[in-house]
Amino acid sequence: MENSQSLLEKIEYLRNKMTKVxxxxxxxxxxxxxxxxxxxxxxxTYEKSKNNKNRL
Structure with a gap:
């Protein structure tokens, strides 16, 4: 599974791309x-990973 930082970077990239498009x-x-x-x-995916970390 991807780490949180990698997911956040992809999210930010897609958010910017979607806005431009x-x-x-x-x-x-x-x-x-x-x-x-x-x-x-x-x-x-990010929210699920965050929730899983909080359960530990």
Whole structure:
């Protein structure tokens, strides 16, 4: 599993990329939606890893 720092870096990169694409192509473009879904997946992964660390 990826470490928290690596996940945060990917999240920040995708967030910036998604914003640029959404402003250029529209918030409902296929590319914006795809990036949003990928970002959601990373955010969920990050939250799960955070919760697992708190349980220990």
């Amino acid at each position: 959404a402003l250029r192509k529209g918030f409902t473009s296929n590319e914006s939606i795809s990036l949003s879904q990928e970002l959601d997946h990373l955010l969920n």
